[in-house]
Amino acid sequence: xxxxxxxxxxxxxxxxxxxxxxxxxxxxxxxxxxxxxxxxxxxxxxxxxxxxxxxxxxxxxxxxxxxxxxxxxxxxxxxxxxxxxxxxxxxxxxxxxxxxxxxxxxxxxxxxxxxxxxxxxxxxxxxxxxxxxxxxxxxxxxxxxxxxxxxxxxxxxxxxxxxxxxxxxxxxxxxxxxxxxxxxxxxxxxxxxxxxxxxxxxxxxxxxxxxxxxxxxxxxxxxxxxxxxxxxxxxxxxxxxxxxxxxxxxxxxxxxxxxxxxxxxxxxxxxxxx
Amino acid sequence: xxxxxxxxxxxxxxxxxxxxxxxxxxxxxxxxxxxxxxxxxxxxxxxxxxxxxxxxxxxxxxxxxxxxxxxxxxxxxxxxxxxxxxxxxxxxxxxxxxxxxxxxxxxxxxxxxxxxxxxxxxxxxxxxxxxxxxxxxxxxxxxxxxxxxxxxxxxxxxxxxxxxxxxxxxxxxxxxxxxxxxxxxxxxxxxxxxxxxxxxxxxxxxxxxxxxxxxxxxxxxxxxxxxxxxxxxxxxxxxxxxxxxxxxxxxxxxxxxxxxxxxxxxxxxxxxx
Numbered sequence: 001x002x003x004x005x006x007x008x009x010x011x012x013x014x015x016x017x018x019x020x021x022x023x024x025x026x027x028x029x030x031x032x033x034x035x036x037x038x039x040x041x042x043x044x045x046x047x048x049x050x051x052x053x054x055x056x057x058x059x060x061x062x063x064x065x066x067x068x069x070x071x072x073x074x075x076x077x078x079x080x081x082x083x084x085x086x087x088x089x090x091x092x093x094x095x096x097x098x099x100x101x102x103x104x105x106x107x108x109x110x111x112x113x114x115x116x117x118x119x120x121x122x123x124x125x126x127x128x129x130x131x132x133x134x135x136x137x138x139x140x141x142x143x144x145x146x147x148x149x150x151x152x153x154x155x156x157x158x159x160x161x162x163x164x165x166x167x168x169x170x171x172x173x174x175x176x177x178x179x180x181x182x183x184x185x186x187x188x189x190x191x192x193x194x195x196x197x198x199x200x201x202x203x204x205x206x207x208x209x210x211x212x213x214x215x216x217x218x219x220x221x222x223x224x225x226x227x228x229x230x231x232x233x234x235x236x237x238x239x240x241x242x243x244x245x246x247x248x249x250x251x252x253x254x255x256x257x258x259x260x261x262x263x264x265x266x267x268x269x270x271x272x273x274x
Numbered sequence: 275x276x277x278x279x280x281x282x283x284x285x286x287x288x289x290x291x292x293x294x295x296x297x298x299x300x301x302x303x304x305x306x307x308x309x310x311x312x313x314x315x316x317x318x319x320x321x322x323x324x325x326x327x328x329x330x331x332x333x334x335x336x337x338x339x340x341x342x343x344x345x346x347x348x349x350x351x352x353x354x355x356x357x358x359x360x361x362x363x364x365x366x367x368x369x370x371x372x373x374x375x376x377x378x379x380x381x382x383x384x385x386x387x388x389x390x391x392x393x394x395x396x397x398x399x400x401x402x403x404x405x406x407x408x409x410x411x412x413x414x415x416x417x418x419x420x421x422x423x424x425x426x427x428x429x430x431x432x433x434x435x436x437x438x439x440x441x442x443x444x445x446x447x448x449x450x451x452x453x454x455x456x457x458x459x460x461x462x463x464x465x466x467x468x469x470x471x472x473x474x475x476x477x478x479x480x481x482x483x484x485x486x487x488x489x490x491x492x493x494x495x496x497x498x499x500x501x502x503x504x505x506x507x508x509x510x511x512x513x514x515x516x517x518x519x520x521x522x523x524x525x526x527x528x529x530x531x532x533x534x535x536x537x538x539x540x541x542x543x544x545x546x547x
Contacts, residue, residue: 009356010368012349013421017371020418024386025374031389076286079279091283093526098290100522102479102496105515108503109293112300112308119296119309147293208379211481215503225381232385232486239389246382253379 028250031243044244051227051245058223059252061138062206065145069153069202070195072146077157077194078187082166092158099151107144107215114140114216136218144212145202152201160194161187196260204253224249294519301512318513325510331498338409338484338494339477342416347470349417350424354465355458357425358432372422384486387415391487407489415487416480420473427469431462 035041048055080091098106113119114135124130134140164187172182188195206212210225217223224245231242304313322328357365375383391411398404405411435458443453459466481496488497495514502511 006359007356009352010360011356013353013356013425014368016349016418016421017368020387020390020414021371021374024383024390025378027389027393028382028386072286075279075282079283089530093530094287095290097519097522097526098294100475100479100526101294101515101518102481102499104481104496104499104503105297105511105518106293108499108511109297109515111503113293113296115308117309122309147289150290204377204379208381210381211500225379228381228385232388239392242385243389246385249379250382253377257377 028243028246031240032247033244034240036240044240045247047241048244048248051224054222054227055224055248055252057138057221058207058225061142061223062145062203065142065149065206066153066199066203068142068146069150070198073150073153073157073198074195077154077161080154080158081161081164088162092155095151095154103148104211106148107212110140110144110147111135111215114143135216136220138217138221140216141213141221141223144216145206145209148212149202149205152205153198156197156201157191157194160191160197164190199260200257203256207253207256208249294515297512298516298519301509301516303509303512306509318509319517322510322513322517327493328495328498328510328514331493331495334409334492335478335494335496338412338416338492339474342413342477343420343470343473345413346417346420346424346473347466350421350469350473351428351462351466353421354425354428354432354462355454357429372425375419376422380482381486383419384415384483387411387418387483388486406491407487408492411487411489412484412492412494415483416477419480419483420477423472423476424466424469427472428462428465431465435461 032044033040033042035043080088083091115121116131116133116135118135120134121131124132168190169182169186172186177185207223208225210223210229213221213223213226228242228245228249230236231238231245300308300311301318302314302316303311304315304317353368357368360368391407395404439461440453440457443457444450448456479496480494481500484494484497485500488494493501499511499514502508
């Protein structure tokens with residue numbers, strides 16, 4: 001369908017994305033580099049340096065959560081992809097069902113389980129263990145991330161693994177490859193695009209979360225997201241510093257993603273995000 | 275090997291569902307304790323249905339989700355139709371902008387909206403067009419993050435469509451507008467529908483972006499849930515979880531069975547052909 005006017009259809013969307021995507025993003029950059037009176041300044045960006053420990057903690061916890069998701073999710077995705085059709089559908093549904101519950105509720109569930117006099121401590125008490133301090137620790141934050149974002153790892157892995165032909169694996173086995181070699185030389189290389197999509201889809205929301213850390217990490221385990229929230233809706237109202245931290249977060253994520261793309265080669269990008 | 279993978283699946287399912295199970299279990303608990311089950315009650319459910327704040331925020335959520343996903347569907351479908359006939363470089367430039375709200379962390383999007391709206395408040399306030407954070411800001415923000423999902427669902431359908439059908443309609447004397455509604459639209463309808471549904475569900479579920487752009491009078495359900503988790507222990511949250519879980523389960527079952535049925539029908543038809 002090619003008419004003179006057909007590209008006009010895009011116009012409302014272009015206007016919309018100009019006003020509501022480009023301008024707001026621009027504002028973040030402008031706010032990060034200006035003072036209240038509109039003067040250019042690098043103060044706020046350099047002030048972010050004071051929070052290096054929070055930045056490092058965010059990246060570190062998100063990275064641990066991502067690795068755990070990959071380690072747990074990879075075998076599951078592979079097992080799923082080799083199941084008969086109907087079972088695959090059921091499994092997919094079972095994995096997506098918790099995903100459709102609001103993440104606040106999922107995180108709240110862990111809050112009640114990990115509490116000092118929560119269910120887990122009570123169960124451990126029966127066998128004479130504990131009580132342990134589980135909530136308000138970094139471990140709890142990582143657990144919250146893994147629990148919330150594990151499906152985001154499994155789904156892209158699964159969808160790429162269904163494309164691996166079983167005959168390729170059988171051929172490798174026929175030619176004498178053992179299980180280890182089949183995985184190292186066939187399955188893993190062929191699932192690399194799924195691995196990098198999964199890593200992105202777990203890492204980005206983990207590194208920028210502020211709810212999980214607040215609900216499960218207590219006050220002592222602030223992450224970048226909490227810092228940003230504090231500058232905008234918290235007591236420390238300072239949109240300039242908040243914008244500067246947001247900018248740093250975006251750059252951080254871009255860096256991580258371009259690093260990932262190095263391993264990904266020039267695979268087809270289309271539709272990878274969904 | 276077989277039993278090993280079976281056990282593995284069971285362990286993961288236990289991990290995924292045990293917390294939700296615990297949550298639902300304690301929604302029937304008489305006391306407020308979250309670890310001691312003292313007796314069965316449905317009190318928390320009745321309280322939930324008499325809690326005006328929760329009912330109001332549920333209504334807000336539905337209004338915002340419906341309005342924003344309809345607007346996003348209209349604008350996004352038009353955009354996909356136009357995009358399909360664009361030059362490659364232009365198209366890929368616009369697609370990169372489209373991916374922005376998906377790749378960017380939610381908190382940054384939320385914060386950037388807040389900056390925009392605060393600025394607009396100041397500027398429009400000077401010419402007496404001031405506004406409060408509320409439905410308006412929520413809907414504008416929701417439309418924006420919904421648009422990519424509509425476009426990404428409709429665009430592939432546009433690409434698959436046989437463009438000669440549309441041209442044939444024109445050749446046979448059909449006016450372009452009518453040809454669009456009679457030929458193109460039915461063809462891309464499945465994409466539009468799934469885009470709409472995706473936008474609607476994302477809208478229902480959104481917390482982070484709404485958190486930064488909602489006013490005191492227009493709280494959505496996730497925001498109300500959040501403030502409930504901050505305040506005090508209340509098994510009403512457990513009751514909400516149970517209801518949401520059941521609703522989601524029913525919807526997924528419905529979609530799945532519908533899908534399975536359609537697949538079977540089309541396979542049978544394919545077998546006959």
